[in-house]
Amino acid sequence: MQYLVSVIDDRTNSATAEEMATITTFNEGLVADGHWVFAGGLAAPATATVIDDRSGRGIVTDGPFLETKEYLSGFWIMEASDLDVALKLAGEASRACNRRVEVRPFL
Amino acid sequence: MSVAEVEEAITRAHRAEWARVVAALARRFGDLDLAEDAAAEAFATAVERWPTDGVPPNPGGWLTTTANRKAIDRIRREQKRDGKQKEAQMWLTDPPDPEPLGAIDDDRLRLIFTCCHPALSMEARTALTLRLVGGLTVPEISRAFLVQESTMGQRITRGKAKIAAARIPYRVPSVEDLPERVSGVLAVLYLVFNEGYLATGPETEPVRRDLTDEAIRLTRMIRLLLPDDGEVAGLLALMLLTEARRAARVSASGELVRLDEQDRATWDTALIAEGHQIVRERLAAAASGVAPGRYQILAAINAVHTSARDMRDTDWSQVVALYDQLLRVDPSPIVALNRAVAVAELDGPEVGLAMVDRLEGELSGYHAYHATRADLLRRLDRRGEAKDAYGRAIELAGNTAETAYLVRSRDELT
Numbered sequence: 001m002q003y004l005v006s007v008i009d010d011r012t013n014s015a016t017a018e019e020m021a022t023i024t025t026f027n028e029g030l031v032a033d034g035h036w037v038f039a040g041g042l043a044a045p046a047t048a049t050v051i052d053d054r055s056g057r058g059i060v061t062d063g064p065f066l067e068t069k070e071y072l073s074g075f076w077i078m079e080a081s082d083l084d085v086a087l088k089l090a091g092e093a094s095r096a097c098n099r100r101v102e103v104r105p106f107l
Numbered sequence: 108m109s110v111a112e113v114e115e116a117i118t119r120a121h122r123a124e125w126a127r128v129v130a131a132l133a134r135r136f137g138d139l140d141l142a143e144d145a146a147a148e149a150f151a152t153a154v155e156r157w158p159t160d161g162v163p164p165n166p167g168g169w170l171t172t173t174a175n176r177k178a179i180d181r182i183r184r185e186q187k188r189d190g191k192q193k194e195a196q197m198w199l200t201d202p203p204d205p206e207p208l209g210a211i212d213d214d215r216l217r218l219i220f221t222c223c224h225p226a227l228s229m230e231a232r233t234a235l236t237l238r239l240v241g242g243l244t245v246p247e248i249s250r251a252f253l254v255q256e257s258t259m260g261q262r263i264t265r266g267k268a269k270i271a272a273a274r275i276p277y278r279v280p281s282v283e284d285l286p287e288r289v290s291g292v293l294a295v296l297y298l299v300f301n302e303g304y305l306a307t308g309p310e311t312e313p314v315r316r317d318l319t320d321e322a323i324r325l326t327r328m329i330r331l332l333l334p335d336d337g338e339v340a341g342l343l344a345l346m347l348l349t350e351a352r353r354a355a356r357v358s359a360s361g362e363l364v365r366l367d368e369q370d371r372a373t374w375d376t377a378l379i380a381e382g383h384q385i386v387r388e389r390l391a392a393a394a395s396g397v398a399p400g401r402y403q404i405l406a407a408i409n410a411v412h413t414s415a416r417d418m419r420d421t422d423w424s425q426v427v428a429l430y431d432q433l434l435r436v437d438p439s440p441i442v443a444l445n446r447a448v449a450v451a452e453l454d455g456p457e458v459g460l461a462m463v464d465r466l467e468g469e470l471s472g473y474h475a476y477h478a479t480r481a482d483l484l485r486r487l488d489r490r491g492e493a494k495d496a497y498g499r500a501i502e503l504a505g506n507t508a509e510t511a512y513l514v515r516s517r518d519e520l521t
Binding site: 001081084087104107 | 224226272274275276278280284
């Protein structure tokens with residue numbers, strides 16, 4: 001079972017060096033325990049581009065798709081046997097990156 | 108066997124076996140939807156068959172077997188219809204519980220912890236617990252919470268869907284997580300009880316016995332399953348000692364009766380004795396160094412009240428000391444308000460009022476804050492201010508009996 005753990009923030013690339021070091025340690029733990037799938041930080045929503053090519057005309061518009069004060073600034077994809085395991089890992093993730101996170105299961 | 112006896116046997120079996128049947132099916136098939144539907148079908152079959160076939164010697168066994176058969180029938184039908192194997196289910200493997208919780212290993216505990224999982228909203232937890240553990244029907248739960256049946260049905264469906272999609276485990280929490288998870292379960296049961304005890308809404312009965320009875324029944328069940336948990340015992344005692352005063356609490360004309368005006372002869376002595384017994388056990392545990400949680404302290408406060416012959420006989424210094432203890436566990440303004448009420452009995456209304464007034468910032472939108480102020484102002488003969496405070500309390504109160512009491516109190520001041 002995989003879960004998306006989204007980092008909620010209102011700034012981009014805002015992690016301090018100390019936070020980055022903690023995140024790296026946490027990630028190493030995820031790899032060692034078999035929970036690691038993928039993780040990454042995202043550039044600001046203002047850098048997003050929306051494309052709609054359903055009609056074949058490739059309509060490109062300036063993003064983001066949704067304008068919100070808080071947004072997804074980074075994420076993990078984790079392997080966990082159930083929600084309790086995912087919530088425990090997400091708690092550690094929240095402490096490591098010092099931000100709120102949201103846990104959402106993949107279908 | 109008469110029709111009435113058969114009906115009685117079905118009601119009894121429903122109360123005793125519903126949770127067990129649902130829990131066992133959920134464990135076996137890994138699907139709460141299927142478990143709920145198959146259990147409901149089994150009980151419907153009992154209603155159909157028992158009057159003619161007679162009540163089976165082991166109703167629980169009969170219901171479990173019938174429900175299992177219904178579940179398997181349904182899976183086969185769905186497989187035939189979909190032309191394929193049923194998709195992966197919620198709990199493909201049976202995850203072993205992290206550590207055995209003593210002698211009792213009961214699927215009902217797994218069911219309760221799943222329904223009260225912190226990842227579900229409080230509304231969903233309450234609805235799922237009443238439906239899957241309590242066996243109340245969707246119309247019954249909708250009536251209890253004054254929402255449309257379709258809304259309540261959706262709430263339950265969405266809750267089950269989240270449990271399945273997010274894979275909320277069907278498991279008793281680990282020992283380290285247990286206290287927090289138990290307190291989540293107790294919060295649901297206390298909410299159900301309070302909704303029954305202080306029912307809200309202009310058209311509702313002031314006390315909803317269906318809800319208070321159900322909350323007590325479920326708390327008793329959890330106490331059997333977790334006999335060593337002090338807070339479970341504490342909540343049960345608190346409910347019993349509150350329920351014991353139910354008859355005295357609302358007058359014949361449907362008005363709330365204050366504690367000092369209640370006819371203590373109508374209090375239920377059996378419930379009080381049972382509640383006191385539990386409180387004594389918890390006091391003994393506390394004496395040996397187990398710190399009591401909020402429900403145990405609240406139960407102890409209610410034990411003091413129900414031990415007194417009348418208001419003056421009440422050991423108010425004990426009540427204040429218990430509220431001090433409660434404030435350390437639960438430093439909320441509502442606890443501070445209740446403490447101030449006890450202080451007013453001990454040191455006079457003026458001292459109590461000064462404490463209440465300090466809570467205005469946090470509690471100005473809470474009817475009990477204004478009702479308490481009104482009462483203290485009345486006792487201090489500050490009639491104008493008392494009338495205003497009753498007015499604010501009436502605007503904010505949601506319980507019909509309480510509103511009736513507040514209106515009369517205000518009108519008596521003119």
